[in-house]
Amino acid sequence: MRVPLNWLNEYCDSGLGVHELAERLAMTGTEVERIGRHGAAETDGFVVGKVLTREKHPDADKLSVCSVDVGADEPVTIVCGAPNVDAGQTVAVVQPGAVMPDGTKIKKAKLRGVESNGMILSERELEISEDHDGIIQLEQHFDVGGVAAGAPLAEVLAPGQDVLELEITPNRPDCLGVHGVAREVHAITGNPLAELELGPAPEGDETFDITVEDHTLCPRFTARIFRDVKVGPSPLWLKERLSAAGQRPINNVVDITNYVMLLTSQPMHAFDMDKIRGNKLVIRHAAHEEKITTLDDVERTLDGQMLVVCDAEGPTGIAGVMGGQISEVSSETTNVLLEIAAWNGPNIHRTSQKLALRSEASGRFEKGLSPILPLEVQEIASKLMVELTGATLVSSTIDVAGEISQPQPIELREARVEGLLGTRIPIARCAEILEHLDFKVEMSGENLLATPPHYRSNDVTREADLIEEVARIQGVDTFPATLPESPTAIGSFSPAQKLKRGLEDLLAANGYSESITWSFTSEAALNKLAPGGELPGVRLRIANPLSEDQSVMRPLVLGGLLEVAQHNFARGADAVRTFEVGTVYNGTISDPVEHTALALLLSGAPHAASWRDAAPGEGDFFALKGIIEAISANSGVEIGFEPLDGDDHPYLIPGRSATLVAGGQSVGYLGEIHPLVAKEHDISGATAAELNLDLVAAALPAPTTFESFTSFPPSREDIAVVVPQNVPAAEVIAAVESSGGKYLQNANVFDVFEGEQVGEGKKSLAIRLTYAAPDRTLTDKETEKARKSITQKLEEIGGALRG
């Protein structure tokens, strides 16, 4: 919303500089996007001139050489190209040294041999309109009798002015009008607010046949009839004001509708009354798939929830959104019917959405304008119609309205003001603020009753809304800073939140950097995870994605981390160790399932190389398994590794991957990435894991309780077990643990060996056994007994003790 400062000051002059005014507006709820400028940046050098003589240029047919009085001792010579320049005119002159609105600096110049000391200005040059057919003749627009040559041009016509560019919040459509903003200035400063000027009494009682079929969607439709309208250009002041507000001048009738809209926020529509067929208007629902060609020359297909304004032969416009071509005002128009209506905001919004057709009017109506406003605005518009077009108003307001509810009084309790704001504002001050904002205020004991003006009755309906009005004008920034008194509040993280933080720290400490990748992915990206096929599973698909790349919610994090690896290797990284904790999405739209995943990716060395370990080798399954084991140890959640089952993980090498199990269920995977998947991502290989952290958190053990430990030293023994190659180490350890007796504390594989010595198809596992008793040092005999039992058990699973 562009508010030219001169226009605003006419209704309420803040007496403040533009920057201070902007600050005060911002601090009371009217956001100022920026302070703009219309026309010249500086007004110096723009003066009123009187043309004394005009002669033809000796060497150029179209140029005139004028002698112009600009208030100096001697008249100056100005060469002018306008055909209408002549002696006796009062004109706008820009002098050498001044800067034009378009940034051009004016200099003395020779035009075909004649020196010109400045320029006589046209409307276009002053950015008032597009008109460049001739220079402005000020005496035609203003009373210039008392204006001396050389006076600042700003005394009659601003060559440049400040414009407040406001961001009006959607609850304040009244501030989409200059007068609404002026009322804010009035409330802020207490300076007087000029009322809007109303039109003359009608000279006639003509009427018009108007029918509104649905008052829910059209609460009110009003019209006034103007005869003997002379369509033509608007006066200069009106054009200048519209231009400064960002509206292009067209003709006086259209300009009046725009001007009054910018002043009051109420859009309106002028019909050429003689082109309304059948002398009637009907506001009805559009028929299903009814067609209309709007003013922008596009044929639109409507539906039954939209309203159309029709004459006897069909639709002339889409109600509240855009008029049609049939009854547009033209230069031949002599009779005007001025429509000012109220529409149902949400329905206008729906219509404009559905048709993808936004207009200045629809943008205002959809915010819900007051149904009482049209009656006032008819009066305001009439004054200008009569004064500027020479028209005669021949009707009173033809008003077709449903039941219009009047704003109701709302109680404001003084105690409640302090209770909500935490600072006392005397009730008398509350009353003053509300009165400035046009509320009707009445005291009721300690409290007051405030009735909002009709144009605020959507926005202000409750006591809290009144308190907001009081608070913002009083200045929310003046309130004290206190803290809530809530002795029961104790801040803490949940166990799952602590787990997440603990694991993030653990991973960072172990060399893994945290990534945050997009929650979106695409089918194509997911299918890159399934060599030669499609990744199984149901997806949550966004109905209106920004692009196909971001159209599906990720069912797993892996793709994102592979892209992180791809990105970093392409930029010279020698290894990528990364993790992400984030949401993944499964299930269906009617039953979406989200869980927090912890994903890890290792590509390249498992830790940084150094001069003592120049080649740490490539990370593999076991490197990342170590991290998972650390996660298990850190969280206290036992995580088991079982062979991968099913074909849900086409991105893994089946024989080098595991299902992760905790709390008796699968919680994720760990495995080396399929070489074709790695290749798709331009990396040589990787190992990845992904854990469902929600399930891990659910398996968190209770807080640890102390268990006494023996002070007697443990005895250790290493054994080598030869087993067939396909027997998993876990099975061997299980056998050892089940047969090692009650003093066996621990059995760990510390070496694996395959080769001729152990025989083909076999492997040797070196296992360290740790025995301990709580009350004594164990004897050799006792450990020997356990060892015998272990040997026996190992034989049952095809193993033999070596050496």
Added chain:
Amino acid sequence: MSETVEKIQSIESAGASAIGSVASLAELEDVRIHFLGRKAELNDILKSIATLPPEEKGPVGKAGNQARGKLEALLAARQEELETAALTQLLEQDRIDITLPGSPVAGGGALHPITRVRREIEDVFIGMGYKVAEGPEVEKVHYNFDALNHSPNHPAREWTDTFYFEDDVLLRTHTSPVQIRVMEEQPPPVFVIVPGKVYRRDSDATHTPMFHQIEGLAVDEGITLSDLRGTLLEFSRAIFGEDREVRLRPHFFPFTEPSVEIDVSCFKCSGKGHLKDGSRCNLCKGTGWIEILGAGMVDPNVFSYVRDSGYDPEKVQGFAFGMGVERIAFLKHGIPDLRLFYENDLRLLAQFEAGGY
């Protein structure tokens, strides 16, 4: 005194002087063998005691054992001296190149700057008595808009602005729906913050379709707008430095009334709007203030959606606020381009291995 005793005494003093003058452990061993070895004179004397006349046996034996004891003690002391000296000499010569790099710990990983900032904010509020709540990202229109008092034609509802799965299911556009979910679950008082990802259908230099917010909600009897100011002042000082001030500007949000935007005094120019050299501060664009979040008093209509859970708008009131984590990270760490947050370039992440406090 017998001749033999005198002999012993002279051996003892000769031994003591020899021990005192040796310079190496090898010499010391020679001295030991010479004075205390099997073939030493002292040993011979002690072995021959039996052959001495009875009156001499006692004194000679005593003197001999005393001499042996003394020499042994002197030898041990000297040996320790010499060993210490030898070790010192060895260590003197043991020189490593202390400028070689240390053996790397497994570390070198870093938390994402978003996580760092999120945690920092969480910690401030945990300290003020808040808990951390979470909620779904795939959300119902009811929680994201309706229960938050958004009018039916609020622009954020449009398909051009918000990601939808179908008419009633969307990607949450803010963390605010968790306000409703938390209040449905627990009666007042409530003090929670809600960190999380949110989504808007916007992608340009200053917007990414996914970003992070932290929501705050405090509801109890008698919580005021001044309490909101105090809380966010504490927050701003904890995050941006103890000299910060906050400024409240009225604004409009559907789910708070009154609503405000909060500015923090610029920490680059100390709120002056210009730098020491007189040039305009580009962080606050010369205003001295930086917008950091939106907030307000919870709208009574929002409470009416959770009245059955114990939220009577005549009895309880509270405030809510919401801030963008990326914005705080930008302000605090100067990460200039939103895209950098989601590229996960290890060179950026490495800069945040130590993010500062």
